[in-house]
Amino acid sequence: MLVKPNPLMIPRRALAGAVLPLLGLTPSPAHATRVFRFDHTQGRLEFIARHLLVLTSTGQFSRFACELTLDPERPETARVAVQVETASIAHAYPGAADLLRSPAYFDAERWPLARFSGSALKGGRIEAFDLAGPLEMRGVTQPFTLQAKLARRRRYAATGAEIVDCTARGEISRTAFGMTADMLATADRVQLAVSVSLVIG
Amino acid sequence: MQGAWSAAQRRLHWAMAGLVFVNFLLALVMVALPLSALFAKILTYQLHKSLGLLLIPLWVWRLWLLARRGRPAPFMLPGWQQGAARWGQGLLYALLITVPVLGFLSAAAAPVAVETVFFLILPIPHPFPPNQALYDVLRPLHQGAAWGLVVLAMGHGAVAIHHHRRGLPVLQGMWRGP
Numbered sequence: 001m002l003v004k005p006n007p008l009m010i011p012r013r014a015l016a017g018a019v020l021p022l023l024g025l026t027p028s029p030a031h032a033t034r035v036f037r038f039d040h041t042q043g044r045l046e047f048i049a050r051h052l053l054v055l056t057s058t059g060q061f062s063r064f065a066c067e068l069t070l071d072p073e074r075p076e077t078a079r080v081a082v083q084v085e086t087a088s089i090a091h092a093y094p095g096a097a098d099l100l101r102s103p104a105y106f107d108a109e110r111w112p113l114a115r116f117s118g119s120a121l122k123g124g125r126i127e128a129f130d131l132a133g134p135l136e137m138r139g140v141t142q143p144f145t146l147q148a149k150l151a152r153r154r155r156y157a158a159t160g161a162e163i164v165d166c167t168a169r170g171e172i173s174r175t176a177f178g179m180t181a182d183m184l185a186t187a188d189r190v191q192l193a194v195s196v197s198l199v200i201g
Numbered sequence: 202m203q204g205a206w207s208a209a210q211r212r213l214h215w216a217m218a219g220l221v222f223v224n225f226l227l228a229l230v231m232v233a234l235p236l237s238a239l240f241a242k243i244l245t246y247q248l249h250k251s252l253g254l255l256l257i258p259l260w261v262w263r264l265w266l267l268a269r270r271g272r273p274a275p276f277m278l279p280g281w282q283q284g285a286a287r288w289g290q291g292l293l294y295a296l297l298i299t300v301p302v303l304g305f306l307s308a309a310a311a312p313v314a315v316e317t318v319f320f321l322i323l324p325i326p327h328p329f330p331p332n333q334a335l336y337d338v339l340r341p342l343h344q345g346a347a348w349g350l351v352v353l354a355m356g357h358g359a360v361a362i363h364h365h366r367r368g369l370p371v372l373q374g375m376w377r378g379p
Contacts, residue, residue: 051239051243051315052240052243052244052247052321053321054316054318054321054324055243055247055315055316055318056315056316057313057314057315058314091313092311092312092313092314092331093236093313095235095236096236096313099236099237182239182240184240185239185240185242185243186239
């Protein structure tokens with residue numbers, strides 16, 4: 001999945017600087033912020049739940065939009081905004097998506113959107129930094145932190161474009177958002193994971 | 202050939218028969234359970250997978266005993282009945298290993314990608330990642346073979362009872378030994 005950069009932002013030069021050699025990217029003295037916008041057609045947003053302490057199941061949201069603002073020289077200024085359509089939940093197990101849309105879980109009819117807007121915490125590096133901010137879901141807002149990672153750059157075989165794989169993970173307490181069903185079967189902590197390939201040149 | 206089934210062979214025969222029937226009933230229950238009974242559904246699925254996996258080493262053990270200790274001489278029956286018994290028992294042995302192996306492979310191919318943890322203690326790695334196309338083939342094969350196994354086992358039991366009523370010690374030989 002490829003993400004086209006915002007044409008208003010400075011291309012290629014943006015991912016330059018003293019920290020870029022860590023990613024194998026071309027260094028440049030310029031400071032520049034670049035905005036990456038992607039959605040479900042380019043990235044993947046999954047949730048991973050644990051059951052009976054030893055099992056896991058994974059589902060995903062098939063409609064979401066994300067905007068990542070990143071200055072590679074100053075990861076502490078990174079920002080992210082994500083909006084998810086809760087009714088777009090998808091799960092391979094028959095009937096599971098309907099259950100998850102129901103009032104016992106995401107209550108998608110009443111709360112059709114979940115939102116997260118985070119800013120980078122100080123002390124991060126370009127290849128691994130934390131994004132913290134409020135996560136709003138089911139009418140409840142809770143603090144949430146995503147641990148973001150940028151992998152070494154590579155070339156996308158189909159188009160020849162240079163890309164960097166970006167992943168971000170965080171953990172929520174579902175009961176904190178009012179999802180208290182099936183506590184015997186499913187753990188309180190649920191992981192959220194985003195993955196996308198960002199086009200850098 | 203030997204005079205009678207050994208005690209180990211008899212125990213294994215009944216243990217596997219019991220496991221097959223319990224697991225078959227468990228399969229019907231786990232599929233019918235609604236997702237609102239998630240705890241029971243997950244437990245029954247894992248128990249079904251665990252009991253199925255247990256059949257595999259028991260099958261190997263049983264075959265090893267058969268090779269080492271042999272089987273009693275056949276009763277004086279018409280040739281066609283002896284032939285049918287040989288084929289029926291051969292098919293039972295084949296299904297006893299085919300059904301759990303197909304079940305495990307279906308679990309591996311299932312798109313839902315839930316791990317197999319033997320009695321919720323020992324994780325059993327799946328041999329390949331989830332694969333919808335493969336699952337669509339394996340799942341009905343597992344289900345069909347399981348129904349075949351249960352029907353055949355019931356027929357096998359009915360024939361044993363029939364012979365028992367006619368005075369042949371078939372059932373007694375497998376139940377109490379000589």
